[in-house]
Amino acid sequence: MSLLARYLGSQVMAASGFVLLALLALFAFFDVIQELGSVGRNSYGLGQAAVVVLLSVPGHLYEILPIAALIGTMFALARLVGNSEYAVMRVSGLSSWRMAAYFGVIGVGLSILVLALGEYVSPWSDQAAQRYKLSATRSVVAQQFRSGLWVKDGTSFINVREVMPDNTLRGIEIYGFDAAGRLGWIRAADQADWLGNQTWRLDSVTETHFDANGIRATRSTQQNWQSVLTPDILSVLLIAPEKMSARTLWRYVGHLKANGQKAARYELALWTKFISPFVIPIMMLIAMPFAIQGPRAGGTSRKIFFGILAGLAFHLLSRLFGHLGLLNDWPAILVASLPLMIFLAVALAGIRWMDRR
Template identity: 45%
Template structure:
């Protein structure tokens, strides 16, 4: 039986790799066509476009792995059925449970690969690709916003620890590809939302450990008390000033990133930041749970492929099954995206929103397998 498992696993993995490479080539071609109009902006040349498209391929590996697993499994099982090899396996004692376990062993490997790409490789390569593209074009990541970038922070007694004493709003005109913040404005409020200080700086550089160094600083302070509505205003200029903030370059990068291209760790970190600042988190919670459960869609897709081994077609049967598999894979991707938007609009629980598409297709797989066994 071990020889049989190795034989089927080798055939499935080969077919999955072939399907995945075909999809990657197709998507890379379309992305390259989309990048061609931007060639010539600044120093952005054709080789930069090729590099940008190549760096985006790990993200497609993560997105397309379930579909590739479905098509590769269907192709392998359809070939075995067409050549009566699967019938011989069943006659030799291969039960449906054993066949399912045979596919699951291959699926677990593909799940781990998908998780690796989604959590580590794709987020890093996508961020690096965007950074290189902006550097080549001489652009900044926030220049398309009319008023710059806005984000919210909390002010604590001792920097990052201690009691919350106020709220800080950060406005940045531009964020350069190197992470420098240009034309910075800070508006600080106390617990009663009274303005206590306005700080402007020419730029800010991150110094590690949640510390930003502001340069060419002008700080205007407003001193108020409960009995006197008049305010004492004082202004001072400083060449530099260090600011301790929960805002980090990683958090700022989230504001420009597609949540589906972020890692689960990055999503969890940013969701916690939003929750601490009393901001809505539903979109990022849905993306977080999808990031955790999406790799297991590979197992669901392979479960959907198993019933095809029990359907015996001769001429044209393999092509028809592959076409059906492509339609199932496309339907899964559409339903997965649809549920994300419906869950956000209808405030469904994020966990349920992320799991429902996979559970729906898993029930279809179980029902299909029961039907083919009975007929």
Template identity: 35%
Template sequence: MTILDRYLAGAVISGTLLTLGGLTPLMGIFLLSDELNTIGTARYGLGEAMLFTLLSLPRYLYQLFPIATLIGALFGLGTLASRSELVAMRAAGISVAQLVRSALLGGVLLALLAVVLGEWIAPIAEQRGLELRRVALSGEAAQHTPHGFWAIDDGAYVNIRAIQSGTQLVDIDIYRVDASAGTLEATHAKHAYYQNGRWLLTDIARSRVSKHGVQVEQIAEAEWNSLLDPDLLKVVVIDPQVLPVWGLYTYIRFMAVNQQDASAYEVAFWAKVLHPVLTLSMILIAIPLLLGSARTSGLGRRLLVGILVGLLYYLISRSFAYLALLFGLNALLASVAAPVLFISAALWWLRRVG
């Protein structure tokens, strides 16, 4: 890596980190304001809301990372352009391709940072935050594990492998032990539905173990006298954006085996897989924005254009995601469409500038 490479890569990295530093408190204020209506409910006070906000921040910063990279590259490299350093580099024989390569070296490090944030830090922090919020709001003991959602329900241990909504559950196991009678009852139901104020289990297999032996029975459907609150379960529905790539892949396979619609998780999976590419593409977009107006536009104007381009990208990418969910489009194509469109436009613009 040459001195020029380090200089330009450092400008991109420092600009992005400064941008993230400015966005973090702003995002924290927005997230905390969303919790104001909930503060005071049960044991959910201001301290719990602030801790939940803090634990939620990594996920939102991960989602904003590409846009922050675009703004940061415009800020870092734009500072060089405002001092005519980019013009001097071009006059010294540095090609546009060399400038792009040096800036992308910084982008690679930023993409790695985003992967660490999105695959390790954010999922762990978000799940702990949701657990804290859930316990404070409901007072019920419940926990998410790799094997589903666990809860204690009126003395019974309940495991739910998938929560499609607060009122629709998949693969439910209920274990009840009666120590005085020396019996163990294990119930498995393929589905559970909350209707008319009560839970209904379907496709039930029930085993009862006692000193007299094992009794097994199959039941088409039965009422479930459970204390589980549908509003609590709505809180713990697995948000695709919370899961890491490997967790999404596992969950998609589980949903496929159970013949459930996993399109939302497929879209989130490919979006996370393509996230590093998206981060790098933002730098490709920033370079022509800078070179195309290096002498005629101030830094503030270029930053404004960058913010608008970032918002445009976000709107287009979300539109493709919603179209995939509404019309059953291929999740990979829906996730690739926006990056390909913007990268193609950036490369075309780079050719014109070069």
């Protein structure tokens, strides 16, 4: 890599890092304000709130890195223009397309970081934060294993093999223990549907009791079951599709299709994961025509403001196409990639305009 490329990279990375820290501090501040409303519930104090905020940091990093790269690139280039360094670069033979190639390489490097966060760190940390808060505020202890979701409810332990998108539970087993810690009964059901008022309706129930007289088994078609486990708690315990790893989404989409279930939301989240490595390079490219303008176009602050608007526009456009795609059953790959293609077209048109100036 040439000296000029390294210099551009250092300027952009430094500016993007500064913007990233500023945005991260802002998000953390809002998280602290939100968590203060839960302080005082059961054993949830300031220390527990701080742990939840820290565990939320990787998820925020994954979300704001593209915006930080956009604003950071715009800030760095605007400063180069203001110091006349950009003019010297152009006179020395640097074309707009070569600069775009440099930014593409830098963007790919940042995309690797985004991939690592989204695939390995963010899903775990988000789930850990929600479960930690749940156990502290509601005294509900829960953990997910290969055997399914496990929840402690008083002296009972609940095992749910599968939670469907409509909050229907499948493969439920409830283990009841007495005060001495001895297993007293096991209740197994094929399915559970939420009725409200902390009540579930169990279907195809088999109940086994253990006592001094031996083992007794009873069966019933339906049975009501009252539990601390509610759809609200399930929504906390089960990570949203947008925060799942690509591997988990791939397996879950295949599972839903194999069982005749709708998988549109999960397919959209999966394709969004697939195209996420291209977001940062395109954000950096679209920053170029905004930042590299003369003094008549406004100062650095105005250009950064336009950068923020561009980032918000991309986010809103993605959300809009996502909702429209789910409502109209559009192909997930089209819904996920269309906003990015629009911004890529705008970026390439802007770079072409720069090169002709």
